[in-house]
Amino acid sequence: MAGHVVAVEDVKSGERTDVAYEHPFIVRLCHWVNAVALFVLIGSGLQIFKAFPSFGAKIPQHNLINWPKSLALGGWLGGALQWHLTFMWIYIASGFVYIGYQLISGNYKQVLFGRRDIPGVWPMVRHYFFFAPKPPVNQPYNPLQKHAYSSAIVLGAISVATGLAIWKPVQFSWLAWLMGGFHWARLWHFLIMWALIAFIFGHLVMIVIHGWNNFVSMLTGWKKDPEYHLE
Numbered sequence: 001m002a003g004h005v006v007a008v009e010d011v012k013s014g015e016r017t018d019v020a021y022e023h024p025f026i027v028r029l030c031h032w033v034n035a036v037a038l039f040v041l042i043g044s045g046l047q048i049f050k051a052f053p054s055f056g057a058k059i060p061q062h063n064l065i066n067w068p069k070s071l072a073l074g075g076w077l078g079g080a081l082q083w084h085l086t087f088m089w090i091y092i093a094s095g096f097v098y099i100g101y102q103l104i105s106g107n108y109k110q111v112l113f114g115r116r117d118i119p120g121v122w123p124m125v126r127h128y129f130f131f132a133p134k135p136p137v138n139q140p141y142n143p144l145q146k147h148a149y150s151s152a153i154v155l156g157a158i159s160v161a162t163g164l165a166i167w168k169p170v171q172f173s174w175l176a177w178l179m180g181g182f183h184w185a186r187l188w189h190f191l192i193m194w195a196l197i198a199f200i201f202g203h204l205v206m207i208v209i210h211g212w213n214n215f216v217s218m219l220t221g222w223k224k225d226p227e228y229h230l231e
Contacts, residue, residue: 020226022140022217024107030098031218037091038196040083043073045193047080055187088163095156110140113150117143128209137227145206152199155192162189 023031050072053065074080102108120143126132128144135142141149165175165185179185207215217223 018225020140020217020223021221022223022226023221024101024105025221026097026101027107028218028221030094030101033090033094034098037087037094038200040073040087041091042193042197043071044080044083044087047072047074048077048084049190051077051080055183055190085167088160088167091156092160095153095160099153111146111149113143113146117146120144121147140226148199148202148206152196155195155199159189159192159196162186162192165189 046067049065072080074083102111120135123132123135124142124144127134161175162179162185164172165179166182166189169176169182169185176182176185179188213224
């Protein structure tokens with residue numbers, strides 16, 4: 001069971017250490033595949049936007065948002081589209097595998113943000129941003145982490161929907177219509193990208209705050225000296 005804490009004994013020293021199997025293989029695989037896919041999608045997306053830097057109907061707004069060429073991927077519009085469309089399918093596939101595994105295994109209960117987690121969000125915000133005492137931890141993911149990861153899944157689904165509306169505006173005209181039209185779908189897609197970048201930044205900050213063991217657990221699945229103890 002993911003999150004279950006067990007004690008292991010070092011053969012040489014005889015010391016006992018608590019470890020928890022936090023991240024099953026499928027979760028780790030999808031995490032790293034998705035991380036690479038997002039990196040490529042963001043870089044190629046920035047290059048695609050440079051080809052028409054506008055959210056208007058016809059006239060490009062030059063230098064609406066200008067970033068270094070080194071941050072973009074693909075070299076030109078055609079190259080960026082090839083990267084983007086290729087890794088779009090990898091992004092979608094890894095998302096389906098991740099969600100499917102979570103639902104089938106029941107592991108989603110550890111990650112999904114629910115009504116009972118609402119009271120715990122503000123105490124964690126106070127701890128992380130205002131240096132308040134850390135609330136007691138009794139589960140692998142605290143309420144703020146659950147909120148962040150659940151939001152990331154929603155953002156990922158919206159990014160796919162807006163992306164499909166932009167890629168095939170005729171075939172998915174109903175999607176474009178739901179978003180207010182092609183130009184609005186393009187704007188939503190762009191804003192979702194920045195929301196995901198904000199999530200990634202926060203995710204990296206949390207890795208630094210929680211330490212090396214937290215990072216290693218996403219490589220091996222096991223976390224040494226977890227802060228929680230499940231009954």
